[in-house]
Amino acid sequence: MSMPQTWNAQALCQALAGTELFSAGDASVELLDGADASLHVTMHEYGDLPLFVALHGGQILVEALLWPQSAVSDVAAFNEEVLLSRQLFPLSSIGLDTQADGERCYSMFGALSATSLLSNVLYEIETLASNVIRATEAYEGYLKAQA
Numbered sequence: 001m002s003m004p005q006t007w008n009a010q011a012l013c014q015a016l017a018g019t020e021l022f023s024a025g026d027a028s029v030e031l032l033d034g035a036d037a038s039l040h041v042t043m044h045e046y047g048d049l050p051l052f053v054a055l056h057g058g059q060i061l062v063e064a065l066l067w068p069q070s071a072v073s074d075v076a077a078f079n080e081e082v083l084l085s086r087q088l089f090p091l092s093s094i095g096l097d098t099q100a101d102g103e104r105c106y107s108m109f110g111a112l113s114a115t116s117l118l119s120n121v122l123y124e125i126e127t128l129a130s131n132v133i134r135a136t137e138a139y140e141g142y143l144k145a146q147a
Contacts, residue, residue, distance in 0.1 A: 006115050017029055059113060
């Protein structure tokens, strides 16, 4: 039995770029070099939705920023609704992160093993993109009106 491949950012970037989703222009991928290299994926078929893919500690994390907490009209009601509706978004969870500037923002993410098949990584990316759009539609009533 052969050992499964453990992805690193560079290898995953190259592999994704060779798939139909990316070669057909429906998405693009960029390697973000740094101490912890990651990927920036732009989902063109979802209005240029930006996703970030990080590889750390034996897992792949696919994440998208939803909106700042300050954009939510009733934070307690929104948080309760997110917890009650978690089953609406398969393979995805919603969390609250503090940005470098101190602003708290909601994000949607999914995680899988760093030894996952490329097809499973693609499925996670496409599912997260779809779920972000669905979450935006489902929760728009909790967001403050734009001026």
